[in-house]
Amino acid sequence: MNLSDDESTLLTHIREARESRETAVPKAEELGIGIDGAYRVQAALVEGREVIGYKLGLIKPEGQAQMGVDSPIYGRAHEDMVLESPVRLSSFLQPQFEPELAVVLGEDLPPGTSPGAAHAAIGGIYLAIDFLSNVWEGGTPTVADVVANNVAGGAFLLGERLLSEPLEGSLRLYHNGRLLTEGPVGGIGNIGERLVWLSEAVSGLEAGQAIFLGTPAVPQEAVAGTIELHGPRGSVLVADLQD
């Protein structure tokens, strides 16, 4: 991976922030790094670890408009990021979490694929919870910041019940018995289209990879407690968050 000096600087700062859990990172903009450079930083951030899938961010049109882009963004998921309960929040920076669905691919999906082929490649859909780790203190990070920080990729929980389309209803996230946030499953968008876009963006997806589709709800601050994610057809994911 060939990074410019500025990109290397950003990479070093993000890496140190994640390791030391201290938020003192220059913004990509200050270093003159755009979105392409940010994706290079992201790739370098996870280098050496096996990519087991991807996560989508900025899936809502209004969020994209706000950030001045016209497509979602993606981050890389590696092996160490898929957790089981209990989840230790101390390993994240300013942790937030959000309810999602994730696709596990049953077949390879080369770039340039059709929406129908993308649907056919879906092996299963699962409930998921996405834990976000934000390395910037205060202020609104730009798209380049978010991309460089692996779309705030911290960790994931995956449901254990296979779901398949059509999916209706909502994703409802509870914390200690209280409804924290919810969003309609439809807010995730057309899953086939998402996969087509992503396979193009990352030059192809592989069978077995997990694709976290982004949230139709609003991210919430993650604090210790019992969480429940309720989804379509009575599916549920229960986990314990610890400091």
Added chain:
Amino acid sequence: MSEGSAGTKIDAEALARRLDEAWESREPIAPLSESEGLEDVERAYEIQTRWSELRTSRGERIVGRKIGLTSLAMQEQLGVSEPDYGSLWSSRYFPAQGGRAEIPAGPFLQPFLEGELAFLIGRPLAGPGVTLQEALAATEALAVAVEVVDSRIEDWNIKLPDTIADNASYGGFTTGPWSRDLREADLRTVGMLINKSGSRVAEGMGAASLGHPAEAVAWLANKLASFGTELEPGDIVLSGSLGRAVPAKQGDIFVLEAHGQPPLTVTFA
């Protein structure tokens, strides 16, 4: 030839033949862990493999795999912390028709019946790193299954290497109809009852097998990878007993009931 832990030579080929003779003659043998000092798990799998090769060379077909020791109770009993696996041999597959299967008592030594979930693999599943979500995604359909477990070791006096060498105590199996809908059930909470001659003798649920039956399938895919092999489309995987094993003798009639599935009746004839 290789060293047994007791210093004796372990001849996998000869021990495979000895197990096969016990299988055919229904005369059990002494535990290999005692008579041969067999302690090594890899060596035990080697014996199992030799035995499978011996049988396939005579026309036996491998139609899938079985996973054993998936319950905490069984693991504690044998003092182990992971499951084991064996091969499903087609000569002991007893297809059910209209929800009924007849299993002859004749071929078995000391049989028990277990209620399980069977996975029909639809897409290649190769470890390492297979997750339960991937295992489910690669599954074409599921069925309820009755497995006959049996031991070629006298009095079921087994340690881990004994049962591994003995094809994970495989006896035979049958399944109910394959269901695609069952893929989308919460497999942890799928419950099962076994009736024997009119009385309920065992009950269980999906979570009893490694927390989730598909977790057992994922374990198998990863274990097979360490032997350079994988699960292939068409393979049947018996994912482990969901309740206790029930002794079976000639004349017993078993009815397996599982949530949302038609009953499966097994006549042990």
